[in-house]
Amino acid sequence: MSSPDSDEKYLVRAIRAEEWPAVKALRLRALRDPIAHLAFLETYEDAAAKPDSFWQERAAKASTGETGVRQFVAQGPDGEWVGSVTVLLEEAGTTDWAGFPVERRQGHLVGVYVRPEHRGCGLTEVLFDEAVQWAWAIGVERIRLIVHEDNGRAQRFYRRVGFLPTGRTVPLAGKPGETELEYALERP
Numbered sequence: 001m002s003s004p005d006s007d008e009k010y011l012v013r014a015i016r017a018e019e020w021p022a023v024k025a026l027r028l029r030a031l032r033d034p035i036a037h038l039a040f041l042e043t044y045e046d047a048a049a050k051p052d053s054f055w056q057e058r059a060a061k062a063s064t065g066e067t068g069v070r071q072f073v074a075q076g077p078d079g080e081w082v083g084s085v086t087v088l089l090e091e092a093g094t095t096d097w098a099g100f101p102v103e104r105r106q107g108h109l110v111g112v113y114v115r116p117e118h119r120g121c122g123l124t125e126v127l128f129d130e131a132v133q134w135a136w137a138i139g140v141e142r143i144r145l146i147v148h149e150d151n152g153r154a155q156r157f158y159r160r161v162g163f164l165p166t167g168r169t170v171p172l173a174g175k176p177g178e179t180e181l182e183y184a185l186e187r188p
């Protein structure tokens with residue numbers, strides 16, 4: 001657990017299974033973001049239609065990390081959830097969601113979101129650091145993420161914390177002409 005050096009009002013930590021209503025609420029909030037169409041593959045309508053059992057299962061799986069998934073959140077001073085990132089463990093020799101082979105044991109960061117009023121203050125770095133440190137601790141060789149080519153703010157943030165474009169691109173299913181870029185951080 002850690003707090004941004006510049007501002008002690010936040011707490012960054014892994015989620016607990018029983019917190020599934022907060023997992024759901026923050027995800028739905030993220031999917032209402034003005035750039036959600038660039039940031040996330042899922043739509044608000046699809047997520048909102050999912051039953052409670054979906055969110056319960058998602059939170060339970062992502063709470064311990066034992067299933068190769070761990071979700072981290074940032075809490076504000078009143079305890080409200082203001083940001084999140086999830087690490088997926090991808091084993092070498094498997095195939096990823098886009099059908100590409102996974103060559104090395106790696107972490108994949110997904111669901112990156114910080115509420116607008118908490119952006120640009122250093123919180124996102126601390127949230128990322130928690131996720132990255134956990135991924136190194138479970139022995140991955142690299143950490144990657146996928147970002148839309150038009151999501152300039154996210155790309156700039158990723159570069160600032162050390163992620164670099166790998167040159168790999170992923171065409172967006174159902175959105176002809178749109179491309180996502182792979183960024184990665186190599187193990188130090």
Ligand SMILES: CC(C)(COP(=O)(O)OP(=O)(O)OC[C@H]1O[C@@H](n2cnc3c(N)ncnc32)[C@H](O)[C@@H]1OP(=O)(O)O)[C@@H](O)C(=O)NCCC(=O)NCCS
Nearest residue numbers: 039112113114119120121124146147152153154156157160
């Ligand atoms: C992506 C996100 C987590 C980044 O966190 P953040 O707190 O906004 O990041 P920061 O403000 O610390 O850094 C963003 C950088 O982009 C710059 N920036 C701001 N708006 C920008 C824009 N429209 N285009 C390009 N750069 C922009 C900032 O000035 C800052 O630059 P700096 O590194 O020189 O200071 C957050 O913006 C967010 O939740 N966005 C919506 C969801 C999303 O896009 N998720 C990523 C999916 S891959």
